[in-house]
Amino acid sequence: MEFGQMRRDFADWRRENMLALAAVGTILSGAMVLIGAIGTWYRTESWTPTAILEWLGDYDIWALVIGLALFGVSSYQFWLVRWYMNRFEELIAVSSKAQFQRDWTELQQMSRYQLPGNYWKRALKAGRRFGLK
Numbered sequence: 001m002e003f004g005q006m007r008r009d010f011a012d013w014r015r016e017n018m019l020a021l022a023a024v025g026t027i028l029s030g031a032m033v034l035i036g037a038i039g040t041w042y043r044t045e046s047w048t049p050t051a052i053l054e055w056l057g058d059y060d061i062w063a064l065v066i067g068l069a070l071f072g073v074s075s076y077q078f079w080l081v082r083w084y085m086n087r088f089e090e091l092i093a094v095s096s097k098a099q100f101q102r103d104w105t106e107l108q109q110m111s112r113y114q115l116p117g118n119y120w121k122r123a124l125k126a127g128r129r130f131g132l133k
Contacts, residue, residue, distance in 0.1 A: 016116045019081045025074030029067050036064025084114045092122065097130045104132060 014021065039053045039060025056063055091107045094100045100107075104127065111123040 018116065019078070019085075022074050022078035022081055026071065026078050029070035029074055032063050032067030033071055034067075036060050036062070036067050040064055081115075084110055085119075088115060088119055088123075092126050100126070100130050101132065 035049070035052055035056070038048050039056055042048055043053060043060070053060060088107065088110055091100075091103045091110075094103065107123050107126075111119040
């Protein structure tokens with residue numbers, strides 16, 4: 001299998017599982033922040049995970065900094081995907097054809113590029129319901 005095909009397959013897989021990936025990223029980066037904070041400020045306490053902190057050594061501050069950055073990015077991605085999903089449901093639940101036609105471009109863009117593939121199929125089905133191509 002060539003590299004370009006593997007890249008496309010990975011992009012398709014990532015698109016279909018974007019909410020789960022953002023959730024896992026948020027959880028793992030949250031754990032990284034916790035370990036970094038414990039190692040930075042509470043290293044000498046008796047309740048600290050000494051094996052992890054010994055393995056990190058003096059790099060615990062980097063675990064905190066990188067964990068905070070990853071936490072911010074993955075939390076934003078999780079929020080954004082959920083927002084797109086909720087917005088899609090609002091747009092597709094409209095019963096007025098005129099309102100649906102006004103929102104059709106936004107619905108297409110959102111379902112095609114920001115959400116998993118089944119949303120695109122649902123948007124096309126809703127468009128056919130209102131007589132759109």
